[in-house]
Amino acid sequence: MRRLLPALGALIWLLAAAPAWAATRSAHSAQSSLAATLGQDMSQIGGSSGALVVDLNTGQTLFSDQAGTGRLPASTEKVYTTSSALLRFGPNATLTTSVLGTGWMGKQGIWHGTLYLRGGGDPTFGSAGFIGSHYGGAGASIESLASNLRRHGIRGVVGRVVGDESYFDSLRGTSESGFQFDHYMEGALSALAFDRGVTGDGSTHVYHPALYAAQRLVSALQDAGVSVSASSSAGQTPQNAQLLASVNSPSIARLVAMTNAPSDNFFAETLLKGLGARFGAGGNTAAGAGVVITLLSRRFGIHPKLVDGSGLSYADSTSPSQMVTALRKLRFNHPFWNSLAVGGESGTLADEMRGTRAQGNCRGKTGTLSSVANLIGYCRAQNGHTLAFAIYANSVGDTTYVHSVEGNQMAVALADYTG
Secondary structure, X not given: OOOHHHHHHHHHHHHHHHHHHHHHHHHHHHHHHHHHHHHHHHHHHOOEEEEEEEEOOOOOEEEEEOOOOOEOOHHHHHHHHHHHHHHHHOOOOOOEEEEEEEEEEOHHHEEXXXXXEEOOOOOOOEOHHHHHHHXXXXXXXXXXXXXXXXXXXXXXXXXXXXXXXXXXXOOOOOHHHOOOOOHHHOOOOOOOOXXXXXXXXXXXXXXXXXXXXXXXXXXXXXXXXXXXXXXXXEOOOOOOOEEEEEEEOOOHHHHHHHHHOOOOHHHXXXXXXXHHHHHOOOOOHHHHHHHHHHHHHHHHOXXXXXXXXXXXXXXXXXXXXXXXXXXXXXOOOHHHHHHOEEOOOOHHXXXXXXXXXXXXXXXXXXXXXXXXXXXXXXXXXXXXOEEEEEEEEEOOOOHHHHHHHHHHHHHHHHXXXXX
16 A cells, blocks of 8 residues: 555646646647747748747747847837837827917007917817818817917907927928928928928928918917907017917827827827927937937837837838837836727728737737838737737838738737637
8 A cells, every 4th residue: 555655646746737737738839830820921921021929928939030130110110209208298298389479468458569379399280170180179279279369368469470480490301301391201390380281182381380370370360350460470489478378289198199000100200309309409300319219228228220200211220129128118008008000990900900809909000111011019819918029021022912911810810829
C-alpha cells in the first residue's frame, strides 16, 4: 500500500495539471495559427512593410514582422498629434475666438473705435451653416459671436473692424507643399480661418484669412441688427484692448474625435500649430512638432521623426513598435479611444470589416498616401483580450487592395483570435 501512495499522488497531480497543460497548448496553437495567417497576409501586401501585434492583457507579442523599421506613417501620425493635444491641453479645454475693442461706448450703444477679431486656432470657427453641414453643428459660429456682442450692449460700430491671425504664423500649408496652400490639407492654415479658409468646393483658398474673417464679422453684426459704419482690415490686437465677447470651440476631446475618425488633415495641422503657440516656441508647424516630439519622448519613450501633424509629409517616419508603444500607453485614455474610427461603423473604417466579428470590435486609424496604406489600432479578441496592432505597408501599388487586406483579413483575424 505504501508503494502505491506515491504513484497515486503522481496520477492525481497529472490529472490536475492536464487542464492547464491543455489550455497552454491550445493558446500556443491559437497564437501559431494567428501568426501564420498574418504572415500570409503580409506576403500579399508586399512592398516595404512591417507589423506588430501585442496582447495588452498579457504583454505577449503575438506577431512581429520588421517591427522596428521606420516607415511612412501617413495619417496614422495623427495619433501622435491628437494624443499630445489631449495630454497637453486636457480633454475639457477649449480654443477661444474673441472680439476685443479699443475706444469707447457712446450713447445708444454705439461703439466708437476699433473692434479686433482675434483668432485662437479654433478649426471649427465659421458660419452656422458651414458648421451645420460639415460638423453636425459642433463648432463656434460667427453668428454666436455677433449675438454675444449685441448682448454686451453694442448696437452700432463706428470705426474699424480688424482681423487678427497673429497667434499663428501666416503659412497656409506644411513643408510638403512648400508651406503654400495644399488642397490635400482641406483648408488654409490660419489662427483665424473662417470656414476652414476655403471657398466654394474647397479647391480655392482665402488669400487673406484675417481680412476675410473681419468682413464676415461685419456682415454677421449687420444681420444681428447692429449698424456698422466701419472699414475692415487685418492687424494685431494691442495689449490695452478690452475683451468684449468670445466664442469657444468644442472641447479638445471633441476636436480630437473630429480629427481622427474622418482623418481630417486641416484639424490635425491646426491643433499642431496650437500646441506650438501654447506650449512651444510659437504658432508654427515646427514648434508644434517639437512639442509633440518632446511629449512622445518623455511620456511614451519613443522617438519618431515628425515634421508635420497630419502625416502628409514624406519626411515623417515611425515604426510599428513605436506606434504600438503609444497605443499601449493610450489604452485607458477614453477620449482618445473614443476618437478612433470603428470597424464597419464609423469614420474611415465604416466600409471595412462589415459582417465580421471585427465590426464593432476593432477601432483604429488608417493612413494613406500615393503608395502607402497603413492601419493601426485595437481589436477586442474572441478571448476578451485587447490587442494593439500596427500594420505599415509602404511602397505598394494598389492602396485600396492593401487596405482591404488589412481591414477585412488581418483585423478580422485579430478579432477572431481565441488565445
